[in-house]
Amino acid sequence: MKLQQLKYFNALCRLKSFSKVASKFKVSQPTVSYAIKSLEEDLGVKLILRNQSHTDVSLTKEGELFKKYSLNAIQQLDMGITAVKNVHDGRIKIGITAALSRFFDLTQHIVSLEEIFGTEIGLLEDGSKEITRKIISNKLDIALFGTNKEVVSSQLDLKKIATFPFKLAVSKKHPLSKESHVHLSQVKNEKFILFNEHFIHHEVFWKFMNSYGIIPNILAEVSDLQGFENFIKQKNTIGILVDFLKLDHIRLIELDEPEPVQFYLYLAKQKDGKITDEAFNEMELYIKDQIYALKN
DSSP states (O other), X not given: OOHHHHHHHHHHHHHOOHHHHXXXXXXXXXXXXXXXXXXXXXXXXXXXXXXXXXXXXEEOHHHHHHHHHHHHHHHHHHHHHHHHHHHHSOSEEEEEEHHHHTTSOGGGGXXXXXXXXXXXXXXXXXXXXXXXXXXXXXXXXEEEEEESSOOOOSSEEEEEEEEEEEEEEEETTSGGGGOSEEOGGGGTTSEEEEEOTTSHHHHHHHHHHHHTTOOOEEEEEESSHHHHHHHHHHHOOBEEEETTOOOTTEEEEEEOOSSOOEEEEEEEEETTSSOOHHHHXXXXXXXXXXHHHXXX
């Protein structure tokens, strides 16, 4: 059994076409057909049901079962390749979500961070979902990210740094800014601004809307805090924001919810990676110091 056979098989499961798989891998269709046939012979079972022209493809019962394991094998191998490359690359790769980066500006503390880790560092900013995916897939050594659910992982060391509620964000000139609590039913006719799908805020926003059957009037989706703040200030829109992300022109109002949705701030590292426990603990203290400075 060869790795390329597994890749062809998994692509065939998704694309349902030999010709599309051949096009994806830039090989001939007979090459794909031969690889799948060889894989079936190695396993001693039929994985694919196809017509004579190979245009209609479906999986056998054995094929459905094998799909799950073969995909996992490819993912594990890709993670292993990434891990080996990371060991060869001496730099420490740090990930931080774009929203958090504005408040924990790691670029201003490069020298301090390099002293903590004892080597050169590389920084990556992205949305919470992407940073979470990259630390789990071993493409980052350490990451600071937020999520709306508690995280458990067998491959990561995790520190829950803090927990914050999501609140309603409005302009300081908005009529609702005088309220201490707001129920979502009060804002169903408002214009909304939200973060794009790479941010956990996006998922939380739709969770709120769907729970009350609200069809929101969305003015725009943004990819950073500056855009979020500008729309609220200039267009008098409203949105959902984590409590500690305080902005100059925005007032955060508590949502009157029976079960408030929480934002969990995590620091994570690879269990068997390049980050020592000592450096991990130092990074935790550094982040907590930054949070304390923000609050005071």
